[in-house]
Amino acid sequence: MDFLQNRRGQLLAAPFSVRPIPEAAVSTPLSWGEVSGRLDIRKHTIKTPSARMKRLKGGDRFLGVLKDRPDLIVALERLAHRTG
Numbered sequence: 001m002d003f004l005q006n007r008r009g010q011l012l013a014a015p016f017s018v019r020p021i022p023e024a025a026v027s028t029p030l031s032w033g034e035v036s037g038r039l040d041i042r043k044h045t046i047k048t049p050s051a052r053m054k055r056l057k058g059g060d061r062f063l064g065v066l067k068d069r070p071d072l073i074v075a076l077e078r079l080a081h082r083t084g
Contacts, residue, residue, distance in 0.1 A: 015062045018046050028052075029061035 019025040024046040030039075044052075053060050 016049055029065075033059055 015027055015029050017027045019027065023042060025034055025041060026044050026046055028044040028049060
């Protein structure tokens with residue numbers, strides 16, 4: 001549990017951290033295709049991540065964040081160019 005992010009007013013939660021609410025909701029990485037009006041956050045609880053990852057093609061949606069190596073210098077240069 002990411003206890004420093006599990007409090008009122010925090011905007012960020014570590015992936016798969018349990019939220020401090022009665023349903024024990026879990027901060028769940030999603031693909032953009034999963035984000036829609038039908039998204040029901042109540043389905044992402046402490047009981048569901050393991051089975052969900054087994055069902056998903058490609059497995060854990062968070063792995064890309066750990067494997068990708070973005071060039072931060074290039075990203076900062078682009079940002080500086082766009083913001084003047």
